[in-house]
Amino acid sequence: xxxxxxxxxxxxxxxxxxxxxxxxxxxxxxxxxxxxxxxxxxxxxxxxxxxxxxxxxxxxxxxxxxxxxxxxxxxxxxxxxxxxxxxxxxxxxxxxxxxxxxxxxxxxxxxxxxxxxxxxxxxxxxxxxxxxxxxxxxxxxxxxxxxxxxxxxxxxxxxxxxxxxxxxxxxxxxxxxxxxxxxxxxxxxxxxxxxxxxxxxxxxxxxxxxxxxxxxxxxxxxxxxxxxxxxxxxxxxxxxxxxxxxxxxxxxxxxxxxxxxxxxxxxxxxxxxxxxxxxxxxxxxxxxxxxxxxxxxxxxxxxxxxxxxxxxxxxxxxxxxxxxxxxxxxxxxxxxxxxxxxxxxxxxxxxxxxxxxxxxxxxxxxxxxxxxxxxxxxxxxxxxxxxxxxxxxxx
Amino acid sequence: xxxxxxxxxxxxxxxxxxxxxxxxxxxxxxxxxxxxxxxxxxxxxxxxxxxxxxxxxxxxxxxxxxxxxxxxxxxxxxxxxxxxxxxxxxxxxxxxxxxxxxxxxxxxxxxxxxxxxxxxxxxxxxxxxxxxxxxxxxxxxxxxxxxxxxxxxxxxxxxxxxxxxxxxxxxxxxxxxxxxxxxxxxxxxxxxxxxxxxxxxxxxxxxxxxxxxxxxxxxxxxxxxxxxxxxxxxxxxxxxxxxxxxxxxxxxxxxxxxxxxxxxxxxxxxxxxxxxxxxxxxxxxxxxxxxxxxxxxxxxxxxxxxxxxxxxxxxxxxxxxxxxxxxxxxxxxxxxxxxxxxxxxxxxxxxxxxxxxxxxx
Numbered sequence: 001x002x003x004x005x006x007x008x009x010x011x012x013x014x015x016x017x018x019x020x021x022x023x024x025x026x027x028x029x030x031x032x033x034x035x036x037x038x039x040x041x042x043x044x045x046x047x048x049x050x051x052x053x054x055x056x057x058x059x060x061x062x063x064x065x066x067x068x069x070x071x072x073x074x075x076x077x078x079x080x081x082x083x084x085x086x087x088x089x090x091x092x093x094x095x096x097x098x099x100x101x102x103x104x105x106x107x108x109x110x111x112x113x114x115x116x117x118x119x120x121x122x123x124x125x126x127x128x129x130x131x132x133x134x135x136x137x138x139x140x141x142x143x144x145x146x147x148x149x150x151x152x153x154x155x156x157x158x159x160x161x162x163x164x165x166x167x168x169x170x171x172x173x174x175x176x177x178x179x180x181x182x183x184x185x186x187x188x189x190x191x192x193x194x195x196x197x198x199x200x201x202x203x204x205x206x207x208x209x210x211x212x213x214x215x216x217x218x219x220x221x222x223x224x225x226x227x228x229x230x231x232x233x234x235x236x237x238x239x240x241x242x243x244x245x246x247x248x249x250x251x252x253x254x255x256x257x258x259x260x261x262x263x264x265x266x267x268x269x270x271x272x273x274x275x276x277x278x279x280x281x282x283x284x285x286x287x288x289x290x291x292x293x294x295x296x297x298x299x300x301x302x303x304x305x306x307x308x309x310x311x312x313x314x315x316x317x318x319x320x321x322x323x324x325x326x327x328x329x330x331x332x333x334x335x336x337x338x339x340x341x342x343x344x345x346x347x348x349x350x351x352x353x354x355x356x357x358x359x360x361x362x363x364x365x366x367x368x369x370x371x372x373x374x375x376x377x378x379x380x381x382x383x384x385x386x387x388x389x390x391x392x393x394x395x
Numbered sequence: 396x397x398x399x400x401x402x403x404x405x406x407x408x409x410x411x412x413x414x415x416x417x418x419x420x421x422x423x424x425x426x427x428x429x430x431x432x433x434x435x436x437x438x439x440x441x442x443x444x445x446x447x448x449x450x451x452x453x454x455x456x457x458x459x460x461x462x463x464x465x466x467x468x469x470x471x472x473x474x475x476x477x478x479x480x481x482x483x484x485x486x487x488x489x490x491x492x493x494x495x496x497x498x499x500x501x502x503x504x505x506x507x508x509x510x511x512x513x514x515x516x517x518x519x520x521x522x523x524x525x526x527x528x529x530x531x532x533x534x535x536x537x538x539x540x541x542x543x544x545x546x547x548x549x550x551x552x553x554x555x556x557x558x559x560x561x562x563x564x565x566x567x568x569x570x571x572x573x574x575x576x577x578x579x580x581x582x583x584x585x586x587x588x589x590x591x592x593x594x595x596x597x598x599x600x601x602x603x604x605x606x607x608x609x610x611x612x613x614x615x616x617x618x619x620x621x622x623x624x625x626x627x628x629x630x631x632x633x634x635x636x637x638x639x640x641x642x643x644x645x646x647x648x649x650x651x652x653x654x655x656x657x658x659x660x661x662x663x664x665x666x667x668x669x670x671x672x673x674x675x676x677x678x679x680x681x682x683x684x685x686x687x688x689x690x691x692x693x694x695x696x697x698x699x700x701x702x703x704x705x706x707x708x709x710x711x712x713x714x715x716x717x718x719x720x721x722x723x724x725x726x727x728x729x730x731x732x733x734x735x736x737x738x739x740x741x742x743x744x745x746x747x748x749x750x751x752x753x754x755x756x
Contacts, residue, residue, distance in 0.1 A: 320679040322713040337696040
């Protein structure tokens with residue numbers, strides 16, 4: 001499928017790995033109520049952001065969401081997003097974990113149905129600007145089997161990720177190692193890839209090798225992208241890198257979801273400014289910085305909202321309330337003069353008059369962002385600081 | 396009649412308030428602490444009050460001239476050049492206290508607030524004919540104070556034990572005395588403790604009598620007791636002259652508001668709040684168990700409880716101040732700040748939240 005191709009024949013399919021309920025337990029208590037990929041960031045479900053980015057891929061034929069949540073958890077979302085974005089989206093359930101590459105391989109027949117020349121693989125819990133069309137152009141220039149999105153990070157934090165070394169001229173991937181103990185490189189794997197269909201041959205090769213080695217290795221159909229594909233194929237002129245200069249974060253914890261919600265809100269300012277709210281306190285509430293308010297939410301004009309606030313459907317924000325760096329989920333009621341800072345307020349919570357819900361705001365610390373689970377009731381004048389509160393409690 | 400008020404030292408426990416004013420001039424329930432006592436003395440017919448002080452007489456004297464003319468009572472300062480304890484100052488002021496009339500004189504402690512039943516005390520003193528009378532009050536933890544054991548029927552003091560280690564009784568020395576001039580003969584002009592040295596002698600001669608103080612008593616020399624004291628004071632005020640307290644839909648419990656203060660819409664004030672002259676409380680503010688001193692501005696939507704806000708300070712919009720936060724004079728808490736027990740020295744700006752009790756210099 002390489003070499004001479006009519007540009008009209010260039011078709012792309014995108015696969016977004018969404019994981020499953022046994023993964024992402026760090027996202028509790030929020031994930032007790034909703035699959036992590038559907039948790040809202042900047043007012044849209046987490047998985048919406050990569051899906052929306054895929055729309056910019058020329059000749060995109062199909063988007064597949066692959067995970068091991070139950071079908072019914074994604075059925076509603078998938079049909080509504082297909083309608084809204086006018087692009088076919090389907091959810092494919094893995095019966096068991098196959099590893100990051102095994103999942104792709106398992107559904108290869110479906111993926112190849114549209115005869116794509118290029119296959120994008122994205123991880124849902126990655127927060128970035130998804131420069132997919134640019135990656136595709138670079139990939140075509142390199143002519144390899146795959147191109148990996150990479151970003152430069154601080155040397156101290158690099159060992160949490162897959163570190164890679166690329167040739168500065170050709171951008172070829174020379175070396176790849178996952179979470180090394182010693183310093184290898186400050187460029188890391190962002191979890192966003194574009195492949196040609198050759199990738200399936202490569203994965204099959206790994207499976208076959210496994211079968212040969214018999215019972216001493218992992219199951220044949222469990223193939224990890226990093227260790228089994230990227231590492232062995234590095235330095236063989238098959239894999240290349242594309243570096244992004246924009247933001248990149250992993251959304252592993254509720255604290256990080258708050259940070260990433262803020263990053264996506266600031267991205268909206270460039271890509272979809274009509275989604276952000278304005279207001280100066282006269283007819284509608286005073287808005288500071290990037291703020292998303294669902295059209296069905298009611299916010300009193302004397303409230304002051306922002307920066308970095310996202311308010312979901314049917315929420316009610318009372319007179320004189322102050323919200324800073326927070327996510328307010330559906331049906332929340334925040335009464336008069338309450339203050340919410342660096343927090344996530346879960347569905348149906350009630351925050352009393354003059355109460356205060358806040359945290360220090362360190363998104364990476366365990367208690368750096370206060371989380372209120374579903375239906376928590378904070379009574380008038382109560383102060384909640386640096387806490388995680390499980391659902392249905394009254395404070 | 397004459398009176399002496401022991402004002403004493405630096406008032407370190409009431410810092411940072413006492414960094415700006417000497418303790419007797421720190422406001423309590425919208426009035427300088429010492430004015431509560433001077434007014435009670437004036438009402439009994441005292442014509443001259445001596446303030447026994449050991450520091451900052453200039454600031455005191457200016458104030459006192461003001462009181463003198465307004466109240467029509469003579470106020471003098473007796474300044475110790477070295478600390479004279481709780482009895483020595485009496486000797487220092489001997490010439491004023493022991494006058495030609497031979498009448499007994501009052502001795503008060505400036506930190507104490509109570510209902511001051513001074514007329515009843517005069518009657519009590521005349522009836523027993525002893526050399527000295529003191530007021531006693533019942534407390535839960537007597538071992539912090541001087542405990543007084545009396546004969547039930549007469550009130551004659553049988554024993555006086557300072558800070559007893561075992562339980563002796565639960566009535567303690569309330570720091571309010573009525574003494575005959577002869578007591579002055581017992582006191583030399585040197586550092587002397589009235590509790591440890593003078594009273595025990597008087598007790599051994601069966602000359603000390605004690606009367607139980609009806610009503611509340613509080614030593615408001617430290618912030619926690621200051622706030623509790625305000626509650627007791629306002630409770631008593633409700634019984635005596637309810638019209639002085641504020642009322643309205645936005646008021647809960649006992650609240651004292653100076654006439655010149657302004658309160659905005661949508662506020663909820665009380666219980667146990669005192670708001671001083673020229674304060675501005677903007678709309679949507681919640682105040683409970685706190686003192687707001689002269690000239691303070693509390694901005695919109697703020698919430699303050701169990702705290703003291705010093706003169707001319709400001710508390711920003713949506714700020715939360717609680718749990719024994721004490722702001723000195725001219726402290727400015729920025730918008731949205733949270734203070735949990737911050738003790739802030741004068742003329743500071745608070746730009747970062749104070750999450751646990753600490754002193755901000």
